[in-house]
Amino acid sequence: MNHHKLKILSILSLTFIISACSSLGGGSVQKRAAKLSSGIQKAYSVSPDTANRVSPMIVQSADKYAVDPLLIAATIRQESSYRSTVTSSAGAVGLTQVIPRYWQQSCPGDLFDENININCGSYVLAKYNQSAGSWKKALAYYNVGPTNYETNRKMKKQGKKYAKQVKAHEKALKSAL
Numbered sequence: 001m002n003h004h005k006l007k008i009l010s011i012l013s014l015t016f017i018i019s020a021c022s023s024l025g026g027g028s029v030q031k032r033a034a035k036l037s038s039g040i041q042k043a044y045s046v047s048p049d050t051a052n053r054v055s056p057m058i059v060q061s062a063d064k065y066a067v068d069p070l071l072i073a074a075t076i077r078q079e080s081s082y083r084s085t086v087t088s089s090a091g092a093v094g095l096t097q098v099i100p101r102y103w104q105q106s107c108p109g110d111l112f113d114e115n116i117n118i119n120c121g122s123y124v125l126a127k128y129n130q131s132a133g134s135w136k137k138a139l140a141y142y143n144v145g146p147t148n149y150e151t152n153r154k155m156k157k158q159g160k161k162y163a164k165q166v167k168a169h170e171k172a173l174k175s176a177l
Contacts, residue, residue, distance in 0.1 A: 023069065023070045024036055024059070024070075024177070029056055029059050029060060029063070030056065032059045032069070033055040033056040033059045036051075036055040036059060036069055036073060036177075037052050038051075038177070040054075040055065040073055040176075042176035043169075043172045043173040043175070044077050044169075044173070050082050051082075053114070054095065055073075057119070058072050058076075061118050061121075061122035061123075064119070065123055067126050067129070068135075071166070071170055072122050073169075073170075073173055074166050074169035075096060075125065075139070075142070075166055076095045076118070076121070077169045077173075078165055078166045078169055079092075079096055079097035079121075080095050080096070080097055082095065084112065084114050084117070085112065093111045093112055094112050094113075094117035094121075095114055095118055096117050096120065096121025096124075098111050098117060098121055098124065103120055103124060106120070106123060107123060124142060125139075128141040128142055128146070132146070136163045137163070139159075139166050139167070140156070140159030140163045141159065142162075144156070144158055144159040
């Protein structure tokens with residue numbers, strides 16, 4: 001088989017695997033967002049207005065950066081409990097609690113804007129997964145930063161605890177679907 005056909009087959013196979021393994025199933029953004037919204041409301045007691053508003057943003061960002069939408073939703077639950085106006089003592093803002101001074105170059109715009117914030121948080125998770133090699137480690141990096149994780153035992157422990165908490169939120173969401 002020539003190289004071109006092999007490449008097309010591998011892309012088709014990967015596309016099938018990704019869509020077959022999607023936690024929300026296949027279908028349109030609206031269909032997957034409706035399912036996600038229902039799960040967010042049940043698992044996290046989020047108001048229908050909020051869940052319906054942010055779910056399409058989560059699904060679109062998940063598609064854009066190849067991140068599981070349930071992982072993004074669970075990260076938002078951990079970071080802000082779906083409160084978009086929250087600012088942490090470290091200066092992290094919005095639903096995904098992005099720190100503007102670190103990410104403003106990669107994520108231009110108002111990080112209090114829900115769509116920009118979710119898009120940025122998803123970008124950061126995908127970037128960290130690429131460098132960390134696993135989603136659990138990417139989550140730890142998301143919480144404490146790669147340098148702290150790799151050089152400070154206390155921070156590494158905190159990052160691992162954070163990753164466990166997000167994974168527990170993800171499991172609760174999966175059960176609610």
